Amino acid sequence: MSIQWFEALLIAVTSVGSAAIALIVASLVTQRMQARRPARSTLPELEPAVFLFDDHQLVDATGPARALLETAPAGATDWARLTAVLAPRFEGFCERMQSLGRIGRIEMTSRSDAGDLRLCAEEVEGLARITLFDRDAEGSGALVDGLSLRAIEDELDLTRRVLDDLPALAWREDAGGAVTWANRSYVLRAEALDKDGIGITWPLPQLFPDLEAEATEQRISLAGAQDKALWFEGYSHPLGEGRIRYAMPADALVRAERSLRDFIQTLSKTFADLPIGLAVFDRRRQLQLFNPALAELTMLPPDFLLGRPTLHAFLDRLRETRMVPEPRDYTGWRQHMADLEKAAASGFHSETWTLPRGQTYRVTGRPHPDGAVAFLFEDITSEVAVMRRFRAELELGQAVLDRLDEAIAIFGSTDELVMSNAAYDRLWRTDAESGLGRTTFAAALLGWRQLSGPDSFWQQVQERRARTALRTETAGVLCLAGGQHLACCLTPLPGGATMARFTPLPATASETKVVPPAGDLSAEVASLPDPPVPPPIEVARAAR
Structure with a gap:
């Protein structure tokens, strides 16, 4: 009995010990697993992207x-910068945000190609609160990195496209001068210069x-097709230990400069042979261009003109x-030059x-682009002398005509009155000064007919002038109203002009007035006595 009882007691104690050991091991394993698994309350809470705007000013x-x-991207205001990020992702962003004050709340979903973004805009006490949610990042704790990373990736993709499509060559060099990066234009230009055809590495x-x-800024050239030089404007900017460089195409600029240089040379050669003095002053009224004729006409030394004096x-x-011109006073002369x-x-x-x-000089001023002004100095001394001599001859001829008793009027090729004497003005009651260049032959003929009464001679003159333009001399006798x-x-005179002469007849010669036929009026003039001619002494006195 004692032995059986002892065995039973030993079995009971062994079972209890095994159970206790099992419970201890299970407790330790559970504690380790709980230690390895973080508590749910310790997970980082996702912080949304929230903007608070007062109009275009970011408040918080x-x-x-x-x-x-x-x-x-850079912008004038924080609202402009945020709009540059959100407008491409949300359709109608700007238009719908303008109605926020009237609606009070706006919810938008991004485009399909911009991810799964959601925007909520609310009006809170006159301020606009904008909240962004990224559904792809919910539950992963990556909301902040998701939005920023997506914006950075989009900007990087846009930058790459811009640089690849840039017509200018752009590349980066390290401290040793080796090319470590280049845009597409640089690579294509390098491939075009690969004459061996083995490609570039x-x-x-x-x-x-x-x-x-x-x-x-430096003008540089590069050999192109058929050894034709390609010109560029080179720029260099430090970037870390190396530098970033650009080469802007300048072929059009070089051609324009060459054309301008050739044009200026052509103008310089033309101005050098020009007898008119030329002086061009810029907008600051400083002499920029002149020709040799200016120094000759103005008697100014060339070294003074080369010093680019002011006007x-x-x-x-x-x-x-x-x-x-000799001025009366210096102040008045300076004012006259300022007005000029x-x-x-x-x-x-x-x-x-x-x-x-x-x-005698003719001074001409002309405006030039960009506020410049040009002055032309022309020596017209001989021209003025010819004009004065011609005017004196005209005055002398007019004085001679005015001393004649015979009434004379001359009509030019355009049928306008160009000259008449004092006897003509008295006879036909005209004014020579007001009639020159205004009175036509038709108007004069009408006045002659009114003061001389009806006569078939005027009708014959009118018909003959209309038919033959008075290519032959026509004569007749008429009677005035008195x-x-x-x-x-x-x-008829050379050049299509016509001279009309009216000679008073003595009473004896006018009693038998015979009008010849219309075909020939010269017979009547032949039958008339010669008109009175002033004595030679009077003509000489009139000439003096």
Whole structure:
């Protein structure tokens, strides 16, 4: 009995010990597993991207929201930067946000190609609160990184496309000058210069070895097709230990500069042979261009003109050398020169200078682009002398005609009255000064007929002039209203002009008036006595 009881007791104790050991081991394993598994309350809570705007001014924002703004492009305001990020992702973003004050709440879902984003905009006490949710990042704790990373990736993709489509060549060099990055234009240009046809390998070849390291702007060339030089404007900017460089195409600029240089050379050669003096002043009224004729006409030394004097210094020097009209006072002369400058700058202006040395200059001012003004100096001394001589001859001829008793009127090729004498004005009651250039032959013929009464002679003259333009001399006798008889003779002159002469007849000669037939009126003039001619002494006195 004692042995059986002892065995039973031993079995019971062994079972209890095994159970206790099992419970202890299970407890330890559970504690380890709980230690390895983080508590649900310790998981990081997702912080949404929330913006609070007062009109276009950012009032407050959460951390993820500020991180998203840092990836946005530069803009005048925070609202403009946020719009640059959200407008491409949400259709009608700008239009719908304008109605937030009227609606109060707006919810939008992003485009299909912009991920699974949701936007909620609310009006809170006059402020606009905008909240962004990324459904793809919900439950993963990656909301902040998801929005920022997507914005960075989009901007990086846009930057790559812009650089690849850039017509200029762009590349990066390390500290040793090796090309470590290049855009598509640079790679294509390098492939075009690969004459061996084996292709290009990295690092890419250096296309512009002559470009200076610190060059802010440098004109460089590159051999192109058929050894034709391609021109570029090179720029270099430091970037870390290396530098970023650009080569802008400048072929059009080089061609324009070459054309301009050739044009200026052509103008310079033309101006050098021009007898008219030329002076071009820029918008600051400083001499920029002149020709040799200017120095000859103004008597100014070339070294003074090469010093690019101002317009006032130029005019003062002309006054010192007595190459301007003699002024009454210096103040009035300076005011006249100022008026000349203003008139030339506003439009075409011309005036005549009579110099103390007896010369006569025509000074012309013309405006030029960008506020510049050009002056032309032309010596018209001989032209003025010819005009004065011609005017004196005209005055002498008019004086001779006015001393004649015979009434004379001359009509030009256009049938306008160009000259008449005092006897004609007294006879037909006209004014020579007001009638010149205005009275036509038809109007004069009408006045002659009114003052001489009806006569078949005028009808014959009108018909013959209409038929033959008075190519032959036509003569006749007419009677004025007061009974005085006149011998009229219409004589053609060179150049299509016509001279009309009216000679008073003595009473004995006018008693037997015979009008010849219309075909020939010269017989009547032949039967008339010769008109009275002034004595030679009187003609000589009139000439003096």
